[in-house]
Amino acid sequence: MASFKSGYVGIVGRPNVGKSTLMNGLLQTKLSIVTPKAQTTRSKVVGILTGENYQAVFLDTPGYVLNPQHELHRLMIRRIEEVIDESDLVVLMVEPYGIKKGDLTILDLIKDRQKKAILAINKIDTIRKDELLPLMDEWSKLYDFLEYVPISALKLDGVDLLLDLIVKHLPEGEPLYPEDYITDRPERFFVAEIIREKIFQYYRQEIPYATAVEIDEFVEQDPEHGDKDYIRAIIYVEHDSQKGILIGKGGEAMKRVGMQARQEIEMFLGRPVHLELWVKVRKNWRKDLNFVRRLGY
Ligand SMILES: Nc1nc2c(ncn2[C@@H]2O[C@H](COP(=O)(O)OP(=O)(O)OP(=O)(O)O)[C@@H](O)[C@H]2O)c(=O)[nH]1
Ligand SMILES: [Mg+2]
DSSP states (O other): OOOOEEEEEEEEESTTSSHHHHHHHHHTSOOSOOOSSSSOOOSOEEEEEEOSSEEEEEEEOOOOOSSOOSHHHHHHHHHHHHHHHHOSEEEEEEOSSOOOHHHHHHHHHHHHTTOOEEEEEOOGGGSOGGGHHHHHHHHHTTOOOSEEEEOBTTTTBSHHHHHHHHHHHSOBOOOSSOTTOSOSSOHHHHHHHHHHHHHHHHOOTTTTTTOEEEEEEEEEEEGGGTTEEEEEEEEEESSHHHHHHHHOGGGHHHHHHHHHHHHHHHHHHTSOEEEEEEEEEOTTGGGOHHHHHHTTO
């Protein structure tokens, strides 16, 4: 009988390289939020994939910020270090446009801990095939990766192969979670993330970065709302001016966020919800360690 394999697989890399896209592709579920902006993911997102003879617990992480500017950034970096520590296998994800300083900083964390690692070169749909070999060659001089896998997480190209190789290098062991689990984070975490994703998609410049979402109330099948779930979320910004931009003229901008978020939350939960959004100013919240912690980062 074939033995069972299981373990934690950390997905790490610079901001915006496609880590969350890969995790969703591996799970074939939209679990981790994805936007075109860097620093979308702020915490560890657990995604569990159970197959016939394996269970891989994927840990999506924030992108590594090279110049941390506040407590939120510092916590994001700490999460990456923790994930590398707890991983049985690390997937270092990079872009195919040359080796960057941020790549090397993360590689050092892997090297220091002598972790088993696979290099995933993502976004190969954006380059010529003949650019790949020289790049893999350069990477192979920096660390003894177990595998070098070119992929396009977006087009799901090479993702099956990557999964096979991940499973190949997982240690033998019993499942870590019940086989029908896809995550260990609560629904309210994902609800807050979906709202944050819409804010990242709709607003520009500093607004998304100065924003945090907290679920203030979550009542399942609240009779007061026609048996829909009732969810009240608070959107924090750092300054009064940001509050105005977020709400928009006549509340139009916020309405759009609310509508899009509600639709996606309903898909995620598989049931109808009544979503209420409130915007509050919390001066410089990103510098307030206690507050950042309270938000779950
Ligand atoms: N062309 C192309 N774009 C991709 C690919 N994978 C991801 N992207 C895009 O890259 C952007 C960032 O993707 P994410 O998955 O959010 O990246 P991330 O590494 O999780 O980013 P952070 O959470 O900010 O660290 C999105 O616009 C994705 O659609 C790919 O294989 N090819
Ligand atoms: Mg991400």
